[in-house]
Amino acid sequence: MTQITVGIVGYGNLGKGVEKAIRQNSDFKLAAIFTRREPQGVSASVPVLHISEAEKYKEIIDVMILCGGSATDLPEQGPSFAKMFNTVDSFDTHAKIPEYFAIVDAAARENGHVSVISTGWDPGLFSLNRMMAEAILPEGKEYTFWGRGVSQGHSDAIRRVDGVKNGIQYTIPVDEAVAKVRAGENPELSTRDKHLRDCYIVAEEGADKLRIEKEIVEMPNYFADYDTTVTFISEKELKDKHSAMPHGGHVLRSGTTGDNNTQIIEFGLKLESNPEFTASVLVAYTRAAYKLAKQDQTGAKTVFDIPLGLLSPKSAEQLRKELL
Amino acid sequence: MTQITVGIVGYGNLGKGVEKAIRQNSDFKLAAIFTRREPQGVSASVPVLHISEAEKYKEIIDVMILCGGSATDLPEQGPSFAKMFNTVDSFDTHAKIPEYFAIVDAAARENGHVSVISTGWDPGLFSLNRMMAEAILPEGKEYTFWGRGVSQGHSDAIRRVDGVKNGIQYTIPVDEAVAKVRAGENPELSTRDKHLRDCYIVAEEGADKLRIEKEIVEMPNYFADYDTTVTFISEKELKDKHSAMPHGGHVLRSGTTGDNNTQIIEFGLKLESNPEFTASVLVAYTRAAYKLAKQDQTGAKTVFDIPLGLLSPKSAEQLRKELL
Numbered sequence: 001m002t003q004i005t006v007g008i009v010g011y012g013n014l015g016k017g018v019e020k021a022i023r024q025n026s027d028f029k030l031a032a033i034f035t036r037r038e039p040q041g042v043s044a045s046v047p048v049l050h051i052s053e054a055e056k057y058k059e060i061i062d063v064m065i066l067c068g069g070s071a072t073d074l075p076e077q078g079p080s081f082a083k084m085f086n087t088v089d090s091f092d093t094h095a096k097i098p099e100y101f102a103i104v105d106a107a108a109r110e111n112g113h114v115s116v117i118s119t120g121w122d123p124g125l126f127s128l129n130r131m132m133a134e135a136i137l138p139e140g141k142e143y144t145f146w147g148r149g150v151s152q153g154h155s156d157a158i159r160r161v162d163g164v165k166n167g168i169q170y171t172i173p174v175d176e177a178v179a180k181v182r183a184g185e186n187p188e189l190s191t192r193d194k195h196l197r198d199c200y201i202v203a204e205e206g207a208d209k210l211r212i213e214k215e216i217v218e219m220p221n222y223f224a225d226y227d228t229t230v231t232f233i234s235e236k237e238l239k240d241k242h243s244a245m246p247h248g249g250h251v252l253r254s255g256t257t258g259d260n261n262t263q264i265i266e267f268g269l270k271l272e273s274n275p276e277f278t279a280s281v282l283v284a285y286t287r288a289a290y291k292l293a294k295q296d297q298t299g300a301k302t303v304f305d306i307p308l309g310l311l312s313p314k315s316a317e318q319l320r321k322e323l324l
Numbered sequence: 325m326t327q328i329t330v331g332i333v334g335y336g337n338l339g340k341g342v343e344k345a346i347r348q349n350s351d352f353k354l355a356a357i358f359t360r361r362e363p364q365g366v367s368a369s370v371p372v373l374h375i376s377e378a379e380k381y382k383e384i385i386d387v388m389i390l391c392g393g394s395a396t397d398l399p400e401q402g403p404s405f406a407k408m409f410n411t412v413d414s415f416d417t418h419a420k421i422p423e424y425f426a427i428v429d430a431a432a433r434e435n436g437h438v439s440v441i442s443t444g445w446d447p448g449l450f451s452l453n454r455m456m457a458e459a460i461l462p463e464g465k466e467y468t469f470w471g472r473g474v475s476q477g478h479s480d481a482i483r484r485v486d487g488v489k490n491g492i493q494y495t496i497p498v499d500e501a502v503a504k505v506r507a508g509e510n511p512e513l514s515t516r517d518k519h520l521r522d523c524y525i526v527a528e529e530g531a532d533k534l535r536i537e538k539e540i541v542e543m544p545n546y547f548a549d550y551d552t553t554v555t556f557i558s559e560k561e562l563k564d565k566h567s568a569m570p571h572g573g574h575v576l577r578s579g580t581t582g583d584n585n586t587q588i589i590e591f592g593l594k595l596e597s598n599p600e601f602t603a604s605v606l607v608a609y610t611r612a613a614y615k616l617a618k619q620d621q622t623g624a625k626t627v628f629d630i631p632l633g634l635l636s637p638k639s640a641e642q643l644r645k646e647l648l
Contacts, residue, residue, distance in 0.1 A: 020582040024462050098645050123648045125456075125589075128632055131647045132449075135608045135635035136601075138348050182594070248588075257604055258344040261596035264572075265449075268592070270506070272585035277460075280581055284459045304633030304643050308452055309626075311459035319628050321422050323455045324447045 003029045004290045007061045007085075009051060009077060011035045011042060013245070014090065015067035017279025019045060025283060027313050031061055058084050062293070063286045065089075067279075075100065082107040082115045082300075086293045088286045090120040090278055097123070097302075105300035114293045115300045119285045120278040121269060122146070126251050128303050129267035133253035137263055140255025143181045145173035145194060149247025149274060157222045158199055161215050163207030166235060168242045172196040173249065181252045184262035190225075197228040200242055202235045247274035284311040327353045328614045331381055331409075333401060334391035335359045335366060337569070338414065341603025342389050343369060349607060351637050355385055382408050386617070387610045389413075391603075399424065406431035406439045406624075410617045412610045414444040414602055421447070421626075429624035438617045439624045443609045444602040445593060446470070450575050452627050453591035457577035461587055464579025467505045469497035469518060473571025473598060481546045482523055485539050487531030490559060492566045496520040497573065505576045508586035514549075521552040524566055526559045571598035608635040 004027055008015045011033050022028045033044050034051045042048045054064070064085035068074050070093045081087050082104050091100050097118055108115040118124065122144075130142055147170065154169035177194050180187045187193075199216060203209055213230040217223055233241075248269040255263050271277045285303075288310035292301065309319050328351055332339045335357050346352045357368050358375045366372040378388070388409035392398050394417045405411050406428050415424050421442055432439040442448065446468075454466055471494065478493035501518050504511045511517075523540055527533055537554040541547055557565075572593040579587050595601045609627075612634035616625065633643050 017582060024581070094648070097648050098641070101644055118648055127648045129591075131636055131643060132608075132632050134647070135611070135632075135637070136604045184594070184596075257348070257600040258341060258597060261600055263596060263601045263604070264592075264594040266590075266592040266594075267453075268588075268590040270508070270588040270590075272508075272587060273582060276581040276585055277587045280460045280587070284456075287459070302633075302640075302644055302648055304636075304640065304648070305631050307629050307631050308456050309628030312455055312628075313459070316626075316628065317422070319455060320425055320626055323458070324418070324421050324442055324451045324626055324628070 003027060004287065005029045005031050005060060005062045006286060007031050007054065007057055007064045008033045008067055009054065009064055009081065010067035010069075010073060011037075011044065011048070012067065012069075013275035014279055014282075015065075017273070017276040018065050018067055018282055020276060021280045021283040024280075025287075025313070027287070028283065032057060054081070055084055061085060063088060063289050065282055065286055067282075070096075075103075078104045078115070078117065079107040082113055083111045084113075086113045086289050087115045088119065088282055088289050089115075089117055090124070090282060091118045092120065092123055094123065101300050101302070109299040112298050114289050114297055116285045116289045116306065117300050117302060119303055120281050122249070124278075124281055124303055125267070125269070126249070129251045129265070130253070131304060133251070133255075133265040137253055137255025137257070137265065139257075140253050140263075141186055143189070143194075143252045143254070144249065145178055145252075146249040147171040147173050147195065147247065149249070149271070150245055154197065154199075154222055157219065158201065158216055161212055161219075163204050163212050164201055165204045166202040166238055168200050168238065170198040170200075172198055178250060178252075181254055182264065182266070184254055184264060186254050192226055195226060197223055197226045199228060199230045200233050200238060201230060202238050203232055244272065245274045247271050247277075287311060287313065327351060328611065329353045329355050329384060329386045330610060331355050331378065331385045331388045332357045332391055333359075333375060333378065333388055333405065334393075334397060335361075335368065335372070336391065337599035338603055338606075339389075339391035341597070341600040342391055342606055344600060345604045345607040348604075349611075349637070351611070352607065356381060378405070379408055385409055387412060387613050389606055389610055391606075394420075399427075402428045402439070402441065403431040406437055407435045408437075410437045410613050411439045412443065412606055412613050413439075413441055414448070414606060415442045416444065416447055418447065425624050425626070433623040436622050438613050438621055440609045440613045440630070441624050441626060443627055444605050446573070448602075448605055448627055449591070449593070450573070453575045453589070454577070455628060457575070457579075457589040461577055461579025461581070461589065463581075464577050464587075465510055467513070467518075467576045467578070468573065469502055469576075470573040471495040471497050471519065471571065473573070473595070474569055478521065478523075478546055481543060482525065482540055485536055485543075487528050487536050488525055489528045490526040490562055492524050492562065494522040494524075496522055502574060502576075505578055506588065506590070508578055508588060510578050516550055519550060521547055521550045523552065523554045524557050524562060525554060526562050527556055568596065569598045571595050571601075611635060611637065
C-alpha cells in the first residue's frame with residue numbers, strides 16, 4: 001500500500017486528535033510534529049521539532065496538516081506553508097474565508113501545491129449538507145442547530161466577568177424547535193427559540209453570585225438574546241464533570257416539491273470529542289489533498305470542490321461495488 | 325443566465341417529478357419529453373415525442389434525463405442514449421452497478437459525453453453518506469434504516485398471493501433500534517430487529533383472509549424474517565389513504581476515535597413524495613453533468629466522482645462566501 005507521509009503543525013487538542021486519527025488509518029505515516037513551543041518539553045509518538053525546521057521536510061512530507069487556530073496562527077501559517085507543502089486546515093472564521101482562500105490559493109498555485117482549507121464539520125460537513133440540500137430543494141428553508149456542546153467564545157466571555165474564577169458554557173438546541181422543523185412545520189424561529197445557553201461557574205471566594213448571574217444573563221451579543229441558565233459549582237466539579245469536549249448539531253432543510261409535498265433532509269452529528277472528530281475529518285481530507293496533488297491539481301480547494309470518493313482509501317471501482 | 329436545455333426519457337412518476345422539479349430551477353429549460361408509448365395520448369407542458377425521435381434533438385439538448393426503470397429500460401437506454409447525449413439516470417440495481425457503469429462508460433467515452441449514473445437517494449445520497457462516514461470514522465459500524473415508505477417489490481409480492489385483489493406494503497424502521505444506534509450502543513441487529521413490514525390488503529370477495537395473512541407472513545425472503553402486520557381494508561380506503569408515495573430513512577455510523585470517544589454521524593430523509601424527491605436529486609446532478617461536460621470530461625460518473633459544488637447554480641466564489 002502507498003503510504004501518505006504527513007506532518008502536524010500545532011500540537012494542541014486538534015493536533016493531538018490528528019495524531020490519534022492517523023493511528024486508525026494504515027495508509028498514513030506521521031513523520032514529525034512541529035510546534036512553536038520549545039520542542040524539548042513536548043512528548044509525542046514521533047519527533048517533535050520547532051516550526052522553523054519544517055522546511056527541511058519539504059521532500060519528505062506529502063501533506064502538512066495545519067492544526068493552529070484561525071485567529072492568529074492560520075492567517076500566517078496557511079499561506080507560508082502552502083508555499084512549501086500541500087496543506088490541509090480547518091480555518092473557521094466564516095466571514096474571512098474568501099480572503100483566506102485568496103491568499104492560500106495564490107501561495108499554493110505559485111508553488112504547485114494543493115491546499116484544502118476550512119474543512120472539519122462547521123465549516124466542512126455542515127456546509128456541504130447546507131449546500132447540497134439547497135441545490136436539491138431550491139424552494140425551502142434551512143435550519144442549523146448546534147450542540148449540545150461547548151462554545152469556546154461564550155466560555156471565554158463568562159470567564160471575563162468580575163468574580164468568576166472559572167467557567168464553561170454549553171450551547172443546547174431547543175428540542176421543541178428541532179421537532180417542529182422535523183415535522184415539516186417550517187417554523188419562523190428567533191434566536192431565543194433555537195438555542196439555550198447553559199453556564200457552569202466557579203465563583204471567587206466571597207463573590208456576589210446574584211450580580212455575576214445578572215451580568216452573564218444580560219450580556220449583550222453573547223447571552224441577552226437567549227434563555228440562559230447559570231449554575232455555580234466547585235472547581236473540583238468543573239474538572240470532574242466538565243472536562244470532556246462534546247459537540248454536534250443538526251442541519252435541516254425543509255422544502256417542497258411538485259404539488260406541495262414536504263421533503264426533509266437532515267444531517268446530524270453527536271460527538272463525544274469535538275477536536276478528535278474534527279481531526280478525523282482533516283485526515284480524510286488529507287487523503288483527498290494527496291490524491292489531488294497526484295492528479296497535478298494546484299491551488300486552494302474547499303469541501304465544495306472535492307469529489308467525496310477521494311476521502312476514501314478505496315479505489316473508485318471498489319467504492320462503486322461496495323458502497324453505491 | 326445560461327440555460328441548460330434538457331429532455332426527459334420516460335414519463336412515469338419519476339419523469340413527471342423531473343418535469344415539476346425543472347419548474348423550480350430557473351437555469352433549466354425543458355425541450356421535450358420522449359416516451360415509448362403513443363405520444364398522441366400523453367399531455368405534458370412541452371412537446372411529447374416518440375423515443376425514436378430523440379436523435380433529432382442531438383444538437384438541441386444539453387443533457388438527457390433518463391427516467392426509465394432499472395430492470396429493463398436503463399440497461400438498454402443507458403448505453404444507447406450515452407452515445408447521443410450527456411445523460412443522468414437513477415439505475416438502482418445495486419448488484420449490477422459495476423456492469424452497468426462499464427457499458428455506459430464505454431458508450432459515453434467513445435462519443436465524448438458525460439453520463440451520471442445511479443443517482444437519487446439510494447443509491448445516491450445514502451451511498452455518499454455511507455462512504456463519507458466510513459472514510460472519517462474507519463473504526464465503526466454502519467446502519468441503514470429505510471422507511472416509513474412503500475416497497476414496490478414487497479407490494480408486488482403480496483399482490484401475487486391468491487385471493488388478494490390489491491395491496492400495499494410499508495417498510496418501517498423499528499424505533500427502538502434507531503434509538504439504540506443514536507445512543508451509541510453499537511447494537512448487533514438482526515433483520516427482524518431493524519424493520520417492520522406493514523401490509524394493507526384488499527381481499528377478493530369471499531377469500532379466506534386467515535389463509536392470505538398466513539401466506540404473507542410466512543413468505544420466505546419477503547416477510548418470514550420480519551414482524552409483519554396484515555390489515556384488510558376496502559378498495560376505497562386503499563385509494564383514499566394509500567395513494568401517496570412517502571419514503572425516507574436514516575444512514576447512521578457510530579464510530580470511535582482516540583480514547584474510545586463515541587462519534588455518531590447521521591443522515592436522514594423524510595419524504596412525502598419519493599419520486600418527486602428522486603427527481604429533484606436527478607435535476608441537481610443534471611446541472612453537474614452539464615458543468616462536467618463543459619470541462620471536457622467524458623465517461624460515466626457516480627456520486628463519488630462529482631464535487632458537490634457542481635450541484636449548485638451558484639459559482640464557486642459565491643458558495644465559499646455564502647455557504648462555507
